[in-house]
Amino acid sequence: KAGVTQTPRYLIKTRGQQVTLSCSPISGHRSVSWYQQTPGQGLQFLFEYFSETQRNKGNFPGRFSGRQFSNSRSEMNVSTLELGDSALYLCASSEGGGSSYEQYFGPGTRLTVT
Amino acid sequence: QKEVEQNSGPLSVPEGAIASLNCTYSDRVSQSFFWYRQYSGKSPELIMSIYSNGDKEDGRFTAQLNKASQYVSLLIRDSQPSDSATYLCAVCSARQLTFGSGTQLTVLP
Numbered sequence: 001k002a003g004v005t006q007t008p009r010y011l012i013k014t015r016g017q018q019v020t021l022s023c024s025p026i027s028g029h030r031s032v033s034w035y036q037q038t039p040g041q042g043l044q045f046l047f048e049y050f051s052e053t054q055r056n057k058g059n060f061p062g063r064f065s066g067r068q069f070s071n072s073r074s075e076m077n078v079s080t081l082e083l084g085d086s087a088l089y090l091c092a093s094s095e096g097g098g099s100s101y102e103q104y105f106g107p108g109t110r111l112t113v114t
Numbered sequence: 115q116k117e118v119e120q121n122s123g124p125l126s127v128p129e130g131a132i133a134s135l136n137c138t139y140s141d142r143v144s145q146s147f148f149w150y151r152q153y154s155g156k157s158p159e160l161i162m163s164i165y166s167n168g169d170k171e172d173g174r175f176t177a178q179l180n181k182a183s184q185y186v187s188l189l190i191r192d193s194q195p196s197d198s199a200t201y202l203c204a205v206c207s208a209r210q211l212t213f214g215s216g217t218q219l220t221v222l223p
Contacts, residue, residue: 043213056210090157090158101145104160106157107156108157
């Protein structure tokens, strides 16, 4: 099975712009979670989508949003970028049901805001 | 607020030794527990999952869970230089993973 893919891998944006990141989960997985990783804050949960619905949300401002399509692919959008949004953005896929909830990460998108 | 604490490290062990990584969590209703390995510049890789009290072994890795003490650990036997990485403990409750800050492990040849 192919793993989780994320595009683009690297992105440089200017403060105030917006950005859209894409994630394709492992085939058959219906849940996609998004995380932000920075050296100072570690891995922080943004949100989770399951069957096109946001099922969980972390403590991030409304500038961070996401959606999931019928094929389970997910996109994450950040509007009005700030310098502090520079981070590695990771998506993780899981089957979404049952009680195991193992998550498998993609390679990440490295976002730099200047 | 759900918290996951890991011994901050860095931790150095000689090649062939046992590396012991520890994690405590605050949410008593947590159901699933995971260990991820993250090499520098890479994304986290799931290496162990454990759901019930006791030990779970997979090759050179053993995960230990004690729900009464809210404690999870990972033992790496016969440590190799290729095990040098940051190890992240993750705890799942209400379908949401909370990660610890990670322990950086260096295995010295």
